[in-house]
Each structure stands twice: as structure tokens, then as C-alpha cells.
Amino acid sequence: MNSINKFLLTIISFFVFNSFFAQKNNVEEKSLIKKYLRNAVDEFGDAHYDKALSSSKEALIKSYSINDNSYIAQSYNTIAAIYDECSDSKRAIEFYEKALKFAKLVKNDTLNNWIYGNLGSAYYFNDVDVKKGIEYYKKSIEFAEKIKDSSQIVYGKLNLASAYFADKDYENVEFLINQLRSYVLKKGTQDAKLSFYILQGMQNTYLKDKAEAEKNYFNALKIANETENYSFVLNIYENLKKHYKEFDEKDLEEKYSAKHDSLHKELYSEDKMTSLEKQALGIELDEYKIQLEKIEDQSEKSTKIIKTSKLVLILFMVIVIILLLLLLTLYKSIKTREKLNLELKYANDELQIAKEKAEEASRLKSQFVSTITHELRTPLYGVIGITNILLDEHKELANSPHLKSLKFSAKYLLSLVNDVLQINKIEEKKLVLEDLIFNLADEIETIKSSIEYIADKNNNKLVIEIDTEIPEFLIGDKLRLSQIIMNLMSNALKFTKNGEVSITADLERIENTTYYIAFKVKDNGVGIAEEHQKNIFDKFVQIERKEEDYQGTGLGLSIVSSLIKLFNSEIKLESEEGVGTTFSFTIGFEHDEEKSRAIINEIEVDLSLQHTYNILVIEDNKINQLVTKKIIQNSNLNCTIVDDGYAALVAIERENFDVILMDINMPLINGFETTRKIREKGYKMPIVALTAFDKQEVSDEVFASGMNDILIKPFEPTKLYQIISNHLHKKESDD
Template sequence: MNLFSFNLWAQNNLSTEKIDKLILEALSNYRESNYEKSLIISRVALNQSTITKNDYFIARSYNIIGANYNDLVEYDKAIFFYKKSLFYADKAKNDGFKNMLYNNLGNIYCFEKKQYKQGIIFYKKSIELSSKTKDLSQIYFTNVNIAWAYFDIGNFEKGYPYLSFVNKHQKEVGDDDTVIITNMLNGMYCSYKDEGSKARVYFEKAIKLGNEHVEKLDLSYAHLEYSKFLTKNEEFKEAYANLSAYNKITEQIYNDEKVKKASIAGFNLELDEYKRQIDKIENEKITQYQSLKKSRIIVILFIVISFILLLLIVTLIKNIRFKKRHNLELLKAKEIAEEASMLKTQFISTISHELRTPLYGVVGITNMLLEEHKELSQSQHLSALKFSARYLLSLVNDILQINKIEENKVVLESLTFNISDEITMIKNSLSFLSQKNNNKINVSIDPNIPEYLIGDKLRLAQIIMNLVSNGLKFTKDGEVEIIVKLDGIEGKMYFLDFLIRDNGVGIAAIDQGKIFEKFVQVGRKDEDYQGTGLGLSIVKRLLGLFGSTITLESDIGEGTSFSFTIPFEYDPQKTKTIIEEIEVDLTSNEIYKILIVEDNLINQLVTKKIIEKNNYICKVVDDGFSALKILENETFDLILMDINMPLMNGFETTKRIRLLGIKTPVVALTAFDKDEIAEEAISSGINDIIIKPFEPVKLFKIINYLINEAKNGC
């Protein structure tokens, strides 16, 4: 027995040394930015630590995994593994390791997720724990992070006491990992205090030490902050050189190949995590079964009561197993759905921005042609172009945000319109498509329908245009009819019946039930027809917003008919009010001076024309640095700021404008969706947001409101 105990101790001790060596190797690879190898080795260390039930080693393994995901910009995963590490560090009663984890969590919340309040809470927990253990080096390290966090949000006075503590104990407990950042922070503070020469010395020392250090992430931060300092001092060439160095280092650290390989390793690691959960459940199952076997010896003495209890226990175990299995399935399904939703949102955001930017130029130049060449105002072609541009914008917004339609987040508008004019516009816009297949578009409108109705004319136009264009594509040498009849009247609501009929190829009965599904295109050959398969799906969802449904009748070779009914309001007095609100006089007795910050030449031209048409003085600059330069010498009533600009985006430009003490209202003029940028816009000092393309009426309402508010001292 003694010999067996000694061998078991020797085996465990050897295993501990092996795990410790694996953890150190994973940590070394992480510090050299070899994320793939670090994740693979830390996975092996975690498996070994779990087998030996060593809570401290489990905590260390999870910490390295979290650090890798942190560097790979997967912050939610990093937080997840850091918190698992914190759980096992607490079980191991290792306060020193808990200290480090509080710092890691503070770093993510402050510098990555920009949730400074939550991040500083973690930092202060670290200081509290370090004070109990009298760990001066950990207190020193945490003070560096808190000072950096406060400086990052521009609160230099609140952050300086922490930097002062760091400077005081630099020689005593400072190391190579903090000396670069400490010099950078001193440079930032001296820059804030306008002590330029001191700031320059600190920044250059930070960069010199960073170049000598193996890890280059701190060096990149030093280049970035030095660039900001040089910009402040109008040394733009040097500022650009440091900004380029920052971008180059960042690109080297996070190159695509490393991320791709590391993602594979990370996926295997997550599979191991699920496997551990399953093993845990199986172990619980075995334990429960063994306990039940032992209990049966006692149960024999009380057979009747024991039988009832046994049934209850078996039922309870089955319920527990079912709930655990069901919860795991739900959790996995939830994670898959969230990941798919995130990818969809990112795709929609990118495509939305790329499409809205050229559309702004199309809509703006069309309006300019109509305004500058009055003789073209009666041109059907130019009117059709303007209508098509507006329709395309509406279509792009709806297709790119079809998830909002499905969640009933699209709200119908109340606009006055003439049904005959709207359908004529649709007919003219689709004339090119009708000519392609030698088709005719015939229109029949009930004369009993009032001249002006109130409703969402853009959504109605989108429905009719989708159905008519669908008919034209599947018809050759034929005709498509648009028939509108007055079906009935209830108070102020006039119910209109719409019939879109063609004599094309028709739709088979077997396919009629699925043509309204997304991306479905029945009876299509590769060379026949173009389209996304979204048109009829959008029609069905838009009609749902109107409280209506669509009816389909079709036979192969005889054509197709779509019909639906929509109620519109008829109120002459309300129509008059709406028209008066639309035809507002945007001219102003005062002449305001507007600065446009925009890098796209076409967008510069369109925005400048819109502003000058209202008799405002307008100046245009190409980038954020030029904006800062002109604001030093000139005063403006309002600034129109593009967001997506090279070198320095609109958020950073606005932040620097506010740091100069300039309180001029800033309006973000952007193609990004408003919900995506609202939080960052507010934090950077932007007063309002308007999405391109836009109606001039809306822009001037915002301009006049903000300028008057600024003049009144609000």
C-alpha cells in the first residue's frame, strides 16, 4: 500500500510538471502572436488539467485562451473564458491570479467594448484585492490601466493621480511590459498640459523602447498617440508617418492567415468544451446510478414504500436528464442563430453603405438637372429617372432591411398622391423592360376614384412595380394590364381593387404555393430571366403592412393574374394640409456659413449645390485634417461631417474639434444606418445624424434648429 501511494504521488507530480510546462509554452507562443499554436497547446493543457482536477492550472489555461481571443478581436468569447478562469481561480483560492483576471476583464471592457464604467469597476476590484495581499506590483500594474482608461476618454485630471503613483514606483516595481505604456501616458498628459517638448521626449522614448521589445502591440499604441500629438502641433507629415507605422504593425499582428488558422484551433477548443460538459453529465449519471444500487439494500426492508420512492426517483432523473439535454440543444441553437444574425447584420450594414453612397449622387444630380433646366421639368424621361431613383432607394432600403419588414418594424407613411400619376410613372419607368420583350403596358383606372388620396404611395408603387416587372419578364409579344377599380367606401376610406394581369407563360399549379417564398424562382432556366427571387416575397410582406392579402390565378400558357385590395383615405382638407407642409419655403433671411467635410467629389458637388441653393455660404474640405486646419482660422455656423473618410474618420475629427473647444453644431451626413452609429456619434460630440440620400427639407429643418439652438446658448 505504501509503495502504491508513492507511485501515485510520483505520477501526479510528473503530470503537474508537464501541465505547467505546456501552459508556459502556450503563454510564450501567445506573446509572440503565434495564436494558432498557443490555442492548440492551451487546449492540451486544459484537458490535462481537467483530468487531474487541478483548479489553478484550469484557471491558467482558460486565461491564455481568453487572451488569444482578446487579441483576435473576439471579445465576447474572451470575456467568456476570462470569467471561467476567474471561477476556477476563486475555487483554487489564488488571489494573485484573480487580480490579473480582473485586470484582463477591465482591459476588454475599457479599451475594446468602450464600456469604461464596467471596466473601471473590475480595475478597482483588483486594487482592493491587491491591497489585502499587499501586492505592490499588481497595484502598480492596475494603476497603469486605470490611468490609461481615463486618458482614453479625455479625463486627464481624474487619471493623473494614478499616473503619478505609477511614476513614483516605476523604478521599484516597473518592468519591460509597462515602461512603454508609462512613457506613452506621460507623453499624453504633457500634451494635454501643452508641455510639448516633454511630451515629445516621452513619446520618442516609448517608441524607441517598443522597437527593442519583442511584443509590438504597445509600440503600435505609442505610434498612434504620437500621431495625435503631432497633428495637434500641425506636424502633419510626421503625424501621417506614425499613423502609417501604427497601421503596418497592426496589420502584421492580425494577418489573415494567423486568424484563419487560429479560428480552426479555437473551434476544436470549443468542441472540447462541449465534450467536457457531456462527460460531466455522464459522470453525474453514473454517480446517481451507483447511489441507487446502494439504496436498494435498504429499500428491501420497506418494499412497498421503497417501490413508490423508486418510481419517483427514476421519474425525477429522467426529467433532469431531459431538461439538461434540452437546455444544451437550446443553447447551441441560440448560439448558431445569434452568429447567423450577426453575420447578416454585418452584410446588410456593408451593402447598405456601399449602395446608398452612389444613390445619393444619382438622386442629387437628378434633382439638380430638374432645378437648373426648367425646360426639362415636363420631360417624361427625366421624371421617370427621378421616380426610378427614388423607387430604387426605397427598394434598396427594404431589401437590405427585409428582416425589419418581417419583424413589422416598417411603418407606413401618410402622403397625398394621385393614383393615375403614380401608375403612369410606373409605366414610363418600365418602358425599357416592356420594349425588351416587345410587350405593351395597358392601364385602366376607374374614373370614380378621387383625384387625391392619402396613403403610403412609395410602398404601393413598389408593390405594383414588382408585379408588373414580373409579368413583363415572363411575357413575350404580349401585354400586361394594370386595372384599378373602386370597390367600396366606408366613411373616409376608399377601397381600391388592383389587378395586374399578363398573357405570358403562366405558373403551374404545383408551383403557385411557393412563389411568394424568398429566393424562389419557379420555371426558370439559366439563360431565361434575371432577378433575385425576392420581388414577390416583398410584395406579400408589404401587403401585410396594409392589412391586405394577394390572390393568384394562373394557368400554363394562358398568363397570370395578381389581385389585391388596399384602403386609402380621402380627406380634401387633410390633403390640403399635407401639400402645404410639403411646399415649405426653405429660404432664410439670415445667411449661414456651412462647412462640408466630405472626401467623395460627386457628393461634395451635390451637397454644395443643395446648401448654396438656400443662399447659404458654403466651404468644402476633403478630409478631417483639412477641417481642423480651416477651423483654426475661420468660424462656421454648422459643420456637415461625412463619417467614412480615409486617414481620419468623422468620429475622430469631431472629437478633435471638441478638444479644441469648438462648440459649432456638427451633423453627420452619412450612408451608414442611423442605429449603427448613434452611440459612437453621441460620444464623439456629434449633434445629429441624417442619412444619405435625404430630402433637402429635412436637412434644412435640422440645420435651422441646431443653429438657432446654438445661438440661444442651449
């Protein structure tokens, strides 16, 4: 059998484990065990196997005495390796298996790696069972890979390749040689190189490559002599003898056969073998002695137990009496608990009924809010739209206080409706932040324009200060941010007269791509008394003030607080009566140039007016028809209006339309079903839902029915132009 690195594997295992398992207890005994194991390694290296075995035996006895499984495993591993080296495979396997038993108890992957490898060598190198040796090598490699020990992976694969060679699996041999060559020759130890050269030589001999085989064998022989690894020298002589026999060179075959026999007698003399045999019997006797001592120790413990049995019996009787009392108490407790459980069941049933009623009430409330907001938004769309038409067609009314009051009242009522819907969403946790690109300065300027009427009414000055370090484009929920700032500034303007309201935005810090911006809304109005500050953000809270100052529902600041929490932030209040109020908060927004450009390219679309576009409006409300038609015609688009979905299906058959604006809540057939029928007929023109329902409430069904977009009424005409423009541009690009 061609032994590649059995010696290498065994020796290294001693060095690794004699330092791995030191513990605080039994320090002196463990120090002595280490010394014995170290002596065994040294004697083994000098081929003094009887002395190595004697030291290993002492280590084993000491390990048993302190009941240290790791050292017991190491001692057995050392003993097994010595017998393995001396070709006593039966005893080697017996002691390796004992080592493995104790190694498994300590669950150490490194120790298992070595012992599985050594067991593989015992089965393979001694011609016991090559295939079983291969299985043990594979397990050893698994543990080596688990602990990521590259050197042990190499040693394991070298042994595995040798076993494959013996099993005539030359394909796997070649695979492993090619896999290992670069690592071993560049980074491998002398022992690893020595093993690799022998393996390569064996493969060359098999492939009839005489010169290459001899080159590898003599490279190995050189390393073995330099490192005084005589077991490897013996192995190389054996392989050279077989090599020259293969090529029918009898003189050289006899030469290396003689060298092999001479060295073998020197290393494994009969006296040494006899001594090892005696040592083996001694180890077995010591094991029996250790077991006997354990039995005697157990017997002594049993005697002590018997002496205390009477006391235990008395204690047992006392415990039984106590247990009986406890059982009686437990019985009474169980009866009491059954009664309480019955009462609890009745209470739970009542709670369940109350819960179901509360859920039904919540559902009805949500349905009511949804219906009311829809029914209010629909006429508001008409009021605001008609007001805008009057202002467009009758420029002389631009400064009419009555018309301005009408428009303001309509917008104020719309704001109130939105606040009610918003607070309902917050309570039901239906609000989700969206990522949209926006320019902070533009957003605040838009807010300023929309509240200038309130500022002028109270003769207030609006001041905006924006940090120039803030990027031009940010990504975040601009709608929620606008709602926060709008509510805070509107609130400040209501309670400030002949004063100043300012909004400042400063870049506070940058974390990766997130820019944290600190906002402050400050006024020099009436201020808030300290006793009111703690509940200023509660719903429907109205601070006591003059009756003529009464404005609003008390929802604005509650909505602000809830929205800021959605941004994972909090709002701070500083106020003093007669001096003014400052609200401050910090929100993080993403800044990403590439993402910003991509979003801008999607939304920045100009409507080409070189063509005439036909827009179909499906709307049952006559006032809304008038408003929508006027908005569309103002942008030089053709507008056709029908009252219901069936009329729309007829109109589409007769005329080509570029965009359809679809109301959802219609008699006869609603907007969803109308859209489905249009799509079933194969029409692909963009369909935009115009609805007074909340966007989040209907968006899923809108897109499921085949519509392309949603616009909530009332809306700004520019918003409608932008949506139509985007879809027309996209349609032209697709065509």
C-alpha cells in the first residue's frame, strides 16, 4: 500500500491539540498531561515507538483521573497513531474509534477532523478497507472546510487522492492533483510537498511517464532526507521498487528493495514490536483498572445513600403530607378558577360583542366619511370651477370682494373636508408616504401663493428663508410636507395681525444620501399660554380666545403632529403669550442625482399643440360637465361630453378619441365597468379617472379595471393639463 502522509497527519494532530483545551481547573494535572503528550510526539519523531507509547499511556491515565474528555481523546489518538505507524491496524482502529467517541463528547470540529483523517489512514494504508478509508477522509475534509483550515483541507485531499489511486479511480486522482498542484507547490509545507511529489510519481508511473515519475520520487526523497522523515523515506523506497519493476529494470528494483528492507528492520525491529505488544496489554489493564476504580467509587457513594435512606424516608412522608394539603388547596383553587373562568367567558363574550359593534361602527364611520367627502367634493368642484370661469370670462370681476369671498369659502370648505378625511385616514393607519421628486423652494413658494389671501386679510408679512446648501431636487412625500407647512403657516397667519410669519429651512446634517432639513415656522402673534401647550396637538382643541378670532376646526395641528410622526420625526413648540410662537421639526429627504434625472424625464413633458386632440368626458353631473369642458377648451383641445358609460361606448364607435376622462360614480353603469367594456373592445387610448373619492380608496380598482391615471376633484386646471400632456406624449412615443 502506498502510504503518502500518514506520519504527517498524526504528528500535526499532537501539536494542535496539546494546547487547545486548557481549562482553569486541574491546572497542574493538565500541565503534566501536556508534557506527556509532548514527549510522546518527540519520541515518535525519533522512531522510539515504545517510549512514545509509554508517555501516551501516562497521559491517558492522568486524563481519566481528571475526567477530561478532550485529553482522553488526544491520548487515544496518540496511542492509535503509534500502532498505525507500526502497521498494527487492528489496535490502531480500536484506539482511533475510542478517541472519536470522546472527541464527539466535546463537540470540537478540529479534533474530529484529525481523528477522522487518521481513521481513514488506518483503513486505507493498512489494506483493511480502502472504500471505508475514503469515506473517513471525506468526513475529515468536511470538518476541515467547516473550520476553514486550508492546510488540513490540503492534507485531507492528498490522502483522499492516494486512496482513490489504490481504488483505481484514476479520474478523481487526476482531478485532485490538478486542484492541489498550485497551492502545494507555492504555499504548501515541506511535508505537503513531499506527499504531493509521491502522489504525482505514482500517477506518472501508472501513466508510463518514467522520467517524470523518477523526477517526482527523487524530489520527495530529497525533502524526506533533509527533514529526517524516515517513514516517508521508507515509503519512497517502496514506490521506487514498484516503479522499476513496472519498467523491468531489475538492478534498480533490487537496489531499492534492499534499501527498503534495511530501513524497515531499523525502524520496526522485533524488540520494538514486542515492547509495543506489552504496552498494549498494559493500556488495556489500565483501562480495566480505571473502570474498577469507578465501580468502587460508585459503590462507596451507594453506601452513603443507604445510610441516609431513613432520613430520606422521613422527609418523604413529610413531603407526602404537605403534598396532600397542597392537593386539597389546589382542588379548592381549581373550583374557584372554574367559577372565575365562567365569569370571564361571559365577560369575553360581552367584549367580543362590543368589539364587533365597535368594528361595525368604525366601518360605518369610514363609509360615512367617504360618502360625505365625495358628496361635498362634487358640488365644490362645480363651485370652484364656476368661480374660475367667471373670473376668466369677466375680468372686471377680478377684484370683486364677493367673488373672492365665494372662492375662498369654497376652498376653505374643501380644506375642511380634506382635514376630516385626513384625520380619519390617520386614525385607521391608512396613510403611506410616497417618494416623489420636488424642489423645496418651489413647493414653499406655491404654499405662499395659496395663503397670501389670509396674510393680506390680517395685514401680515410672509418671509421665506431657504438654505442655499439644500439640493435643488429632493425625493420624498412632498404632498405630506406641503400639508404640514400649509397648516402651520395658515395657523400662524390666523393668530397674527399686523405682524410677520416666517418659514425657514436649514440643512442640519447629511447621512449617506439622506439630507436632514430643519424647518421653523415662526410668528409674532398672540402666542399660546403655557397651560394650553401640552394639549395643543390634540384633535378639535380650540384655545380660548376672542369670539371674533374663532377660526378652524382644531384639526390642523393634530394632523401636523401625526404627519410628522409618519416621517419618523417630532414637532417642537416654543411660545410665549404676547410674543409669538415657533414650531420646529426636522425631516430627512433623499438626494440622488441619477434617480432625480430619471423621475424628471418621466414627468417633464410638454404638450405639443401642433395637432388637434379629441378628449371624451364621461360625466353625469351637468355642472361638472360645464366646468370640465371649459377647462379643456381653454387649452385648445376638442371636448365631447356624454352622460353615462353606455353613451360613451356608442361615441367611441363613431369617433376617435385621444384621451378619455372618466367619472367613477355614475348611474346605469359605473366608471370601472365602462372602462372594462372599452378595453374588451380593444381600445387602448389613455383613460383617466376624474373622481371625488379619495385616491387611496379607489386606486386599486381604478388600475385593475384598466384605467391609466387618477385625478381627484376639485383639481387645479394645470394638473389636468399635465396629466393629459403626459399620456398624449407617451401614446405618441409608443406609436
